Amino acid sequence: xxxxxxxxxxxxxxxxxxxxxxxxxxxxxxxxxxxxxxxxxxxxxxxxxxxxxxxxxxxxxxxxxxxxxxxxxxxxxxxxxxxxxxxxxxxxxxxxxxxxxxxxxxxxxxxxxxxxxxxxxxxxxxxxxxxxxxxxxxxxxxxxxxxxxxxxxxxxxxxxxxxxxxxxxxxxxxxxxxxxxxxxxxxxxxxxxxxxxxxxxxxxxxxxxxxxxxxxxxxxxxxxxxxxxxxxxxxxxxxxxxxxxxxxxxxxxxxxxxxxxxxxxxxxxxxxxxxxxxxxxxxxxxxxxxxxxxxxxxxxxxxxxxxxxxxx
Amino acid sequence: xxxxxxxxxxxxxxxxxxxxxxxxxxxxxxxxxxxxxxxxxxxxxxxxxxxxxxxxxxxxxxxxxxxxxxxxxxxxxxxxxxxxxxxxxxxxxxxxxxxxxxxxxxxxxxxxxxxxxxxxxxxxxxxxxxxxxxxxxxxxxxxxxxxxxxxxxxxxxxxxxxxxxxxxxxxxxxxxxxxxxxxxxxxxxxxxxxxxxxxxxxxxxxxxxxxxxxxxxxxxxxxxxxxxxxxxxxx
Numbered sequence: 149x150x151x152x153x154x155x156x157x158x159x160x161x162x163x164x165x166x167x168x169x170x171x172x173x174x175x176x177x178x179x180x181x182x183x184x185x186x187x188x189x190x191x192x193x194x195x196x197x198x199x200x201x202x203x204x205x206x207x208x209x210x211x212x213x214x215x216x217x218x219x220x221x222x223x224x225x226x227x228x229x230x231x232x233x234x235x236x237x238x239x240x241x242x243x244x245x246x247x248x249x250x251x252x253x254x255x256x257x258x259x260x261x262x263x264x265x266x267x268x269x270x271x272x273x274x275x276x277x278x279x280x281x282x283x284x285x286x287x288x289x290x291x292x293x294x295x296x297x298x299x300x301x302x303x304x305x306x307x308x309x310x311x312x313x314x315x316x317x318x319x320x321x322x323x324x325x326x327x328x329x330x331x332x333x334x335x336x337x338x339x340x341x342x343x344x345x346x347x348x349x350x351x352x353x354x355x356x357x358x359x360x361x362x363x364x365x366x367x368x369x370x371x372x373x374x375x376x377x378x379x380x381x382x383x384x385x386x387x388x389x390x391x392x393x394x395x396x397x398x399x400x401x402x403x404x405x406x407x408x409x410x411x412x413x414x415x416x417x418x419x420x421x422x423x424x425x426x427x428x429x430x431x432x433x434x435x436x437x438x439x440x441x442x443x444x445x446x447x448x449x450x451x452x453x454x455x456x457x458x459x460x
Numbered sequence: 461x462x463x464x465x466x467x468x469x470x471x472x473x474x475x476x477x478x479x480x481x482x483x484x485x486x487x488x489x490x491x492x493x494x495x496x497x498x499x500x501x502x503x504x505x506x507x508x509x510x511x512x513x514x515x516x517x518x519x520x521x522x523x524x525x526x527x528x529x530x531x532x533x534x535x536x537x538x539x540x541x542x543x544x545x546x547x548x549x550x551x552x553x554x555x556x557x558x559x560x561x562x563x564x565x566x567x568x569x570x571x572x573x574x575x576x577x578x579x580x581x582x583x584x585x586x587x588x589x590x591x592x593x594x595x596x597x598x599x600x601x602x603x604x605x606x607x608x609x610x611x612x613x614x615x616x617x618x619x620x621x622x623x624x625x626x627x628x629x630x631x632x633x634x635x636x637x638x639x640x641x642x643x644x645x646x647x648x649x650x651x652x653x654x655x656x657x658x659x660x661x662x663x664x665x666x667x668x669x670x671x672x673x674x675x676x677x678x679x680x681x682x683x684x685x686x687x688x689x690x691x692x693x694x695x
Contacts, residue, residue: 347509349560
């Protein structure tokens, strides 16, 4: 492994083994955090890909998913697994309802109207959360399975950090399968290219858009729940920062491209964790990294890493 | 099979179709000829539900279809190959054909029909798994035609299928149109190539600035002095 001078100074103990474990530890952390950004970014990128809307309420949809899981465990004493699945389903339904209630009426309006509507939905969910759930953060119980800490070759790895990329990979494969191997997925790709001609094929476009919202929202719920276990508390404004960062990840990867969103999420997660680990003196700027990257990418490669050239 | 009566369409401030009535009998080829901007495409788009009409009736197979959404009309058995081909360039040739069969569930029959398309257009078979973006204009037109046929339409709407094609390909396209017709599909064809269109058509309408100004059998219109002068380039 290459050792940058900076890296040696930071690890500082003089033994190569510790430097290596320190670095690996951070890498694993970065991948876990990045997976979460990626999972949330998928919803942004799918919705943008199909109706060219930046769904700014997506982070808040994620927050709602966390509360669904929380109440599932606490109020209905569901086992955590059932509660998480139920939360994903409910969040998917919420995503569809938001589309039907807020976005369908402005579907043929200028794009800026839909964007402003999305910001409105975001505020609505946040403030509804404050009223209904209360502003005080609630502790999120992490199931024992994820709370364990493994010691592997000198690395201290929380089980959650291992599970997060794994669950993410499974969900990503499922979503890619839907997009590339199913009829609905084929229709999604057609709509993203030419909505009018897709209708001529007999495709009920609104239904396919609903499916897109459902899939993206369910992924956000999964990401949110793992986020909540990581920190481990939830509050009605918790969706804002991960939502914005996931948006950056989606743009970084090339908005409209699901694999790109995951790649963007991973890069963003790694960048953030490594910066904090290697330069703790500027750790306070960790949120600034994402937005720095956003500015940089918008200036130099607006279509993102995996984005194709836009026709316009 | 299709009867349009007193159709009026307004596009923004423009009165694009003025009281248009046409009739497309079963198993016939009917063509609409007319200059650019005469409203030909607007008429097809109104029939397929892409543009709303301000008044009039569109009856198809005895049912009123005006006001139905485009995907419902497609499910009734009307397929359209739109102007400018509009293939899904981000999908493979094969996937484009599958999209044409979106409303069908008979997997085996779909496979058979795809076979048939590949027999009719061997060029498409060679490019089966390539993105449609890599096809030439002529190949894309074949694909658009094949995609429209994949729904096994009862009524096929063709908007400028020969536009921008080399003469040899135009002949090929019309050969296929004739073949489809002989197999029992009713066709409403729009063409700027009035000569070719009137030659294959049983019946034709001439559209000028949103109004039907002439109607008659394909042969009659071919011989009509005004048509000759305006659309066939004869003096």
